[in-house]
Amino acid sequence: MEKKLKQNFITDNFLLHNKYAEELYHEYAAKQPIIDYHCHLSPAQIAKDHIFENLTQAWIQGDHYKWRAMRAAGVNERYITGSADDREKFQGWAATVPYTLRNPLYHWTHLELKRYFDIDLLLNNDTAHEIYQETSVKLKSGAYSCQNLIQDMNVEVVCTTEDPTDTLEHHQQLAKSGYEVHINTSFRPDKALLISHEGYNSYLDVLGEISGMEITSYKTLCDALAKRIAYFHENGCRLSDHGLNYIPFVEASTHELESIFTKSRKEENLTRDEVDKYQTALLLFLGEQYHAKGWVQQFHLGALRNNNSRKFRELGPDTGWDSIGDYPQAYTLSRYLDALDTDDNLAKTILYNLNPADNEMLAAMIGNFNDGSIKGKMQFGSGWWFLDQKDGITKQLNALSNMGLLSCFIGMLTDSRSFLSYPRHEYFRRVLCNILGEEMQKGELPEEMDLIGKMVVDICYQNAKEYFKFNAIHK
Structure with missing residues (x-):
């Protein structure tokens, strides 16, 4: 784990x-x-x-950089461009992030979490729920x-x-x-x-x-x-x-x-x-x-x-x-x-x-x-x-x-x-x-x-x- x-x-x-x-x-x-x-x-x-409802909508929808990485890591298309809901798609991306070490996505992901949301956690399976919840609350506010x-x-x-x-x-x-x-x-x-x-x-x-x-x-x-x-x-x-x-x-x-x-x-x-x-x-x-x-x-x-x-x-x-x-x-x-x-x-x-x-x-x-x-x-x-x-x-x-x-x-x-x-x-x-x-x-x-x-x-x-x-x- x-x-x-x-x-x-x-x-x-x-x-x-x-x-x-x-x-x-x-x-x-x-x-x-x-x-x-x-x-x-x-x-x-x-x-x-x-105003975005959640981080999937703001961050993953339309981002073919992330989509290519998810496919390379074996994530099913359902969780990329398919019928999965936003939370499931975010979980698919979170599970992929540890595999992106040395890919620029690893830098960009954590730089963006820190600069926009002041989040210091590394994104992975275990932190996905907490990060999704915190960012969704912030994104739905007028400040974001x-x-x-x-x-x-x-x-x-x-x-x-x-x-x-x-x-x-x-x-x-x-x-x-x-x-x-x-x-x-x-x-x-x-x-x-x-x-x-x-x-x-x-x-x-x-x-x-x-x-x-x-x-x-x-x-x-x-x-x-x-x-x-x-x-x-x-x-x-x-x-x-x-x-x-x-x-x-x-x-x-x-x-x-x-x-x-x-x-x-x-x-x-x-x-x-x-x-x-x-x-x-x-x-x-x-x-x-x-x-x-x-x-x-x-x-x-x-x-x-x-x-x-x-x-x-x-x-x-x-x-x-x-x-x-x-x-x-x-x-x-x-x-x-x-x-x-x-x-x-x-x-x-x-x-x-x-x-x-x-x-x-x-x-x-x-x-x-x-x-x-x-x-x-x-x-x-x-x-x-x-x-x-x-x-x-x-x-x-x-x-x-x-x-x-x-x-x-x-x-x-x-x-x-x-x-x-x-x-x-x-x-x-x-x-x-x-x-x-x-x-x-x-x-x-x-x-x-x-x-x-x-x-x-x-x-x-x-x-x-x-x-x-x-x-x-x-x-």
């Missing part, structure tokens, strides 16, 4: 291994507000100030509403992610509400690019309806997207986001693009070359639009999705069957960025990588298009998805340091659907400070706390504040 052991590792100096790291974190990093410039929180839940869960973590800006067909009604409601945290959005037009996917024509019909026009050609598709970009801009949006396997680059004439569009509308099969031509043209059009609006464009590259076809048929997308892909990235990415830059249409750009084998390539790639016009114009984004843990964060920071300027980096984001994920920023900041502190101790960096501390403040907050200029939008 497991014991009710107290946490003995989430201490004040968790992940901080010397005095320099401790000072950098406590005196410089920890005090900084959070700018969470990319996440998947529900704007409806924020606007309604939703969605808005308070964000605000209590010293969050200044949250940027959610919406499709072009979204009305943004919840963002509009929040803008008028007086809520102290600025809730922004980003424009995610992936569905408009997925011309070979089932349901594409239905999506275009919805996009046309909300745009007030019939989409009958490639040109009218571009017109509709331009109208939605203008609408998002009017509602404070200053970012776009794309989740792609890779950025294609195959040029095509206007006639070819219209022919490809017509084939798609007739639901005829398209070749890989036709899909790449269509997506190349649309990405170039969108990139030009983003630049014209002064937006930041983001590209999340390299996920291999829906690998388990049986489970995908049963449960659908985003249920834990995705992994790291090994797509060729460098050549077509370079051509895409260069095509925009050639006409001075390249917006501020963040590139996120899912395959660590491509870290140095992307860190070097951004240097090709930093033209001196904007500090840190091109960004190698923080460790994403499978890489947002200590090892992945360290590798990303090292690659960026070796190939570019770490001091210009805009730092961490949650990329999460969970309102309990803000300690991820703390986790990142501790890893960053420990890397710098260890190098100070080794004599590889000067023992100049103000110098190194300023860089820490910049990475944790100031660079993002300057890069996105959310304050100016809010005013």
